[in-house]
Amino acid sequence: MIWVVALMVIIMLTAAVAVLVVESHISALAATSAVSLALSVLFVVLKAPDVAMTEAVVGAGLSTLILALALHRILQAQPAGEDNDA
């Protein structure tokens, strides 16, 4: 069991650092989603299946989707060539 926990913690930390490091916004979003997914496994290990399910569905799925759609709208609104700064 401890190996599962260690693996998940490593995945979470790597993904969290990746959010800060990667260039494109959409990859950063994918990395946050990975953090949530690994966290939901941790919740299962902690015997909280309800919380794990919520984390997987809302944290990894829905909020990533909403952020991606919002990002899409922002990129569409901006004139071409400006979408790589900030």
Next chain:
Amino acid sequence: MNNIAFNIALPLLAAFLLPVIHNGSAKASRLVGPFVLLAMCWFAAAYFIFIEHPVALALGGFLPPLGISFHLDQLSLLMAVIIPLMLLLLWPYTNREGFREEALLLLLAGASSGMALSGDLFNIYVFYELLSVASFGLAASTHNGAAFAATFRYLVISGLGTVLALTGIGLIYTQTGTLNLAHIGQLAAQLDNNVGLAAFALIVLGIGVKAEIFPVNGWVPEVYATAKPRISALLAGLISKLAVLAIVRLLVVAYADTDALSLLLVLGILGIIWGELSAWRAKDLKRMFAFSSIGQLGMVLVAFSIPGEAGMFAGLAMMLHHLLVKPALFMLTENWSGSISSLTGAARQSPLGAALFILFALSLIGVPPFPGFWAKLIMVTGLVGADDSLYLLALGILLTATVIEANYLIRCAIQLYAPADENSSQSAKHGRLTLSISSALGVVLIISLFSITPLGNKLYQIAAEASNRSLYINTTLSNAQVPALRKIQ
């Protein structure tokens, strides 16, 4: 059938159904909101008039430490009456734009009533969250880029605050093992350590975002400058008071004799200094009122930090006075936006508006015989009676702040009545609705001026009840009202 739970259930029900009703008949949907608010007024007022001693109402039929309970005393019921009244006054009667803003206002009414009535820490947090989200939508409803930018900053600061408050609530749960306020009060000894105090500090910072408490009020000037006057009036007048009340409830029940008082005192003093100095430097009326309300809420916080009944009395007096005056002043900014110098001679275009401005400004400064003077007098008496050097420092700062307040408000008043010159071409006339809202509040102010003694006695009675910690705990834990008692060991 009369039950205070309707004050939560009805506005939420109406808000959920409003889109459906609007699809059926737009005219009918415009009647729903005012009708629901009137009903809320009726329920709360009936309770407020007939209640003799505090009552705890168990929701869901589970006895308080396990289930969620509402704490009904004169203070919470008074707020439950004021909330629908205030919303009725500031309701968008002439707004033809849509039902969404009305739905948000109804949700705001339900959430505020929940915050005022609830006796459960996490339940208060849930309603606070609901109130926050509704206020984001309302602040952004001005439909321009500046309002969106201001709301975005508001959203980020508020989100940070929510995380802090939740951390604080989690810490209290790990220390006491319960979320019911009365039960926390019973176990308050377990919170009398650094972790407990840190939890309180986190909750103050978190909920303090709405209460415009010093380090977390960066959103205030921009949001109030860009939102509609009605919404600024609601946020500054009503919502900030509910956040303060939630903090005060926790303070009275669980942190009454601890360093938490000094924390509030210091944050309040910093708020007064920052708010009043920024208001003095402000160039336009809306930002000036925004900063002034930060300063006023600092004063409210200082008043509540005075130990015992005196603090509760002073805090409530300052709070209710600000609740009456600031919405009226914000309503007057409707056509008085832009820099203060452009208001030269505006009194000629809107004589009633200028007169109301003078009336409210005098009360806000605390000129006798206006109610603001009595509120500040109660506060000064309390500060002197607290007998501590920090409170005397607060007294000095309060008096200095009053002088600064007088300076900038009178400067504005002189500007209003100055002879008009050529460059003040913009129309400074007020709409009829704006004037009638401000006049209604002015009439209340004048009535309270002539009945200051009975009002003061009633307020003292409310304060004595609200600051009675053992009464709060016993009400909830020993005689909660459960209509059909379940078998609980």
Next chain:
Amino acid sequence: MRNYSALLFASGLAFLLMVIAWQFTIGGAPMLIGNAILQQAADELGAANLVTSVVLGYRGIDTLGEIAILFTAATATSLVLSSISGQRSRPAPNTAQSGTILISSSRLLFPLLLTLGLYIVLHGHLTPGGGFQGGVILAAAFFLPLLAVPGHGVNHSGLALVEGFSGAAFILIGIIALFQGNAFLQPFMGHGAMGSLFSAGTLPLLYIAVGLKVGAELSGLLANLAEIGPAHPVAEISVETQSVKGSAHQ
């Protein structure tokens, strides 16, 4: 100036958290309420899933608050989006065609997701999960076709109807309890045999209401976000926003 005050605030916060970390003992939390609920929840509510008896029973009004928060967020978002695009915007006609794999797999997944979502909603009082989780899965099921075929329209008034009536159902169940002489949101209709589908009184009904509301709301929200408005006013607003930000930083 603003940067320094932010730094000051952050360091104060760090100090606060350090104090907590220094004095905090992990694992020693008292379980006053937790243990009491563990002991009597099954007898009082008859729900096999203990979490559900807390979420809908002991803390039912919190759940009402939560669905109201979701509704508020959706309403506020559509208020902002409608003000940007003026009227309800058309889906962009010239978006690149999605491939065969995406289209056919979305067709394949739709019934599976629908069944899974409904299962999780209906078994909320028996197994882990419930209205919120199942509702999100339902929303995902309805959003998938929209992702695969961008021109696919959404019936917004139908969604509003489901959303409004399921939210109202939650509150009305609470009010019916009130009219029976019980407290608001008090569970009724008996317990049934624990572990069977028809058990735990009104809790499954409440979860169905939550599931439908969450599902309809999120489908509407996602569809609203995915529909692309005319580019011009949005660009104007974003430029204005930047100028405001610039002035705020000085």
